[in-house]
Amino acid sequence: MNRRKLLTMGSALIASKLDSRTASGDAKEALSIEQFQPRSMLHAPETKVARAAYPVIDIHTHITHAGGLEGPGTIHFAASAEECLAVMNRKNIRTMVNLTGGYGANLQQVIEKLPAAHPDRFVVFTEPAWSKAADPDYPRVQADLIEDAHRRGAKGLKVLKTLGLYLRENVTAGKLVSIDDRRFDPMWEAAGSLNMPVAIHSSDPEAFFLPIDRFNERWEELHAHPDWSFYGKDFPSNRELQEARRNIMRRHPRTHFVCLHVADSEDLGYVAECLDSHPNMHVEIAARIGELGRQPRASYQFIEKYQDRVMFGTDAVPGGEETPQQVFNDQLYEIYYRFLETKDEYFDYAPAPVPPQGRWRIYGIGLTDQMLRKVYSENAARLLGLSA
Numbered sequence: 001m002n003r004r005k006l007l008t009m010g011s012a013l014i015a016s017k018l019d020s021r022t023a024s025g026d027a028k029e030a031l032s033i034e035q036f037q038p039r040s041m042l043h044a045p046e047t048k049v050a051r052a053a054y055p056v057i058d059i060h061t062h063i064t065h066a067g068g069l070e071g072p073g074t075i076h077f078a079a080s081a082e083e084c085l086a087v088m089n090r091k092n093i094r095t096m097v098n099l100t101g102g103y104g105a106n107l108q109q110v111i112e113k114l115p116a117a118h119p120d121r122f123v124v125f126t127e128p129a130w131s132k133a134a135d136p137d138y139p140r141v142q143a144d145l146i147e148d149a150h151r152r153g154a155k156g157l158k159v160l161k162t163l164g165l166y167l168r169e170n171v172t173a174g175k176l177v178s179i180d181d182r183r184f185d186p187m188w189e190a191a192g193s194l195n196m197p198v199a200i201h202s203s204d205p206e207a208f209f210l211p212i213d214r215f216n217e218r219w220e221e222l223h224a225h226p227d228w229s230f231y232g233k234d235f236p237s238n239r240e241l242q243e244a245r246r247n248i249m250r251r252h253p254r255t256h257f258v259c260l261h262v263a264d265s266e267d268l269g270y271v272a273e274c275l276d277s278h279p280n281m282h283v284e285i286a287a288r289i290g291e292l293g294r295q296p297r298a299s300y301q302f303i304e305k306y307q308d309r310v311m312f313g314t315d316a317v318p319g320g321e322e323t324p325q326q327v328f329n330d331q332l333y334e335i336y337y338r339f340l341e342t343k344d345e346y347f348d349y350a351p352a353p354v355p356p357q358g359r360w361r362i363y364g365i366g367l368t369d370q371m372l373r374k375v376y377s378e379n380a381a382r383l384l385g386l387s388a
Helices: 003-023 081-091 104-113 138-152 182-193 219-224 238-251 268-277 296-305 330-341 369-384
Strands: 056-061 093-098 122-126 156-159 198-200 257-259 281-284
Touching: 056 369, 081 093, 081 330, 093 369, 104 122, 104 138, 122 138, 138 182, 156 182, 182 238, 238 257, 238 268, 268 281, 268 296, 296 369, 330 369
Parallel strands: 056 093, 093 122, 122 156, 156 198, 198 257, 257 281
Antiparallel strands: none
């Protein structure tokens, strides 16, 4: 008997015991937080938004992945183009932007299977060659790789949180390399000169930089993914990472930066300050409606003010069941559309029995038609050079 079947049987046995205990009304029985799945008694309107009101460009998805610090590796497709298109057609998704397309031969393979085979439905970004970062000629090599990616058809550059939190002086050993390290200046400049926006993920939720204790609101998430914690050791703080990213936006004003995950969705005042200071900065909302939706009035006002620089994204990963707030399926998009298009109250931010990021629910912000058109596609189309 395999491990999955054993876990399933064990969970069923626990559930049956819990049902019998709760049926007896014994409030003294112990219940672990992992077993607690409360059902809301709130009677609130539920609006199902099966399709977006306007065509969507999802600027943040991961259809492919490969390599990492060790080198390019072999490109892996989490789903075929046809599998993606089935969901896209049902949900009114005009274009999916696959950010993790790799570089060189890997990138070529992704371009051939996605945008070349299905024009206007897919866009692919390239990635830095992290494994070469310790080489003496890295600045020139990386700039050349950006130009090569552009010739192949890549529309932008994706920078994972590898830079700032994982890449070290000897790639996997030594001191962490800062986001604003000068060796990357030619890369940022090359992207800007070729009108390739940089989609950059720096930092993470603030709780990831705090002790995993009873005060941490993401205790469950961090226990499920302990490697997501950046507390202690030699990791920079959340604000240090944010400020390092601001440094590169200052130094490279011709380059457009899309700060992923709203840059810092838990501090919209700080993000507003950054947007006011850096005209070349944009944001998208992927995997952060859990934060935006629990501050609906502030989120509405933020998007209203910066409606020309906010884009739609989900961080969707086909087959990514371990992170339900990112799994690529119909339900995920319906939740995003409900958040953006309705003023529904107190609903789940992910298709999961237990909120995966924190035990709270969200509220819709009901954007105007003008704001929806911009966020759903117009802003991304303009930045990527796509037809309106």
